[in-house]
Amino acid sequence: MLGRIAIHLSKDAGLARRLDAAIKLAGQSNAELVGVYPAGPSALGYDDPVIPSSLTKMLREREAEVQAEVKALFTEKTEKAGVKSQWRAPRGPAEESLALHARYCDLLVMSKVGKEAVNEFNASLPEAVIMAAGRPVLMIPAAGDISSIGKRVLFCWDHRREAARAFADAAPFLASCSELVVLSIDHDPADLRYNDIQAGDFAAFCAARGYPKPQETIKKSEGIGVGNVILNAATDHGSDLIVMGAYGHSRMRRWIMGGASEVLLGSMTVPVLLSH
Structure with missing residues (x-):
């Protein structure tokens, strides 16, 4: 039985589907759901010294708004489903942060991250995390029926x-x-x-x-x-x-x-x- 599930949180096209899938799995197993939102500078891209400070400030403000939006969605959906949850916003590199949090859980839920993601620029992130985590990673598809998983x-x-x-x-x-x-x-x-x-x-x-x-x-x-x-x-x-x-x-x-x-x-x- 799954006791603790981690989910990668990022404002991208796949967020709603993987969040719904993770909440459904957590509810079926009475598991805790840990939302992991990589918020470190390297994940956001504004640690580059060539970026002007004014632009860095604007990026930070925008990212703070997005993080608040994602956190509100995560909190709303988990509370509505009656699923116990925790929110985490690690400051380290996304790959390392997700892999680390996965090691404290039975499963990590991810999906392919598109270019529209605000807090993640690494298109190969899922592959990197899969190889580093030491825990299984469940990839949620961009399309298709996910009402049943694992039957x-x-x-x-x-x-x-x-x-x-x-x-x-x-x-x-x-x-x-x-x-x-x-x-x-x-x-x-x-x-x-x-x-x-x-x-x-x-x-x-x-x-x-x-x-x-x-x-x-x-x-x-x-x-x-x-x-x-x-x-x-x-x-x-x-x-x-x-x-x-x-x-x-x-x-x-x-x-x-x-x-x-x-x-x-x-x-x-x-x-x-x-x-x-």
């Missing part, structure tokens, strides 16, 4: 550490989901046979944990790419949550965190839980 789970399984970590981190969702699909892409069973891993081992692990019996499926990425295979599988199975590992050095790392990240984080229509 029909698609887990991307390649038998590696990062994927195993993501599966463990998804335990609060897996314990209550009604359907679990396990997707392997470009799978070569030779190494598993060599190490005496048997076909029913993953299902046995799920049974031991009290999770639903997994529907195991293998797909090829040739011609369409790994990202599209995952997105297509989520659509085919009606999944409302994708669970996957975030990789430090691999083809998957380059796909998720590199130039093709728009396939996953830009085109997703269901939430994605990522762990590193």
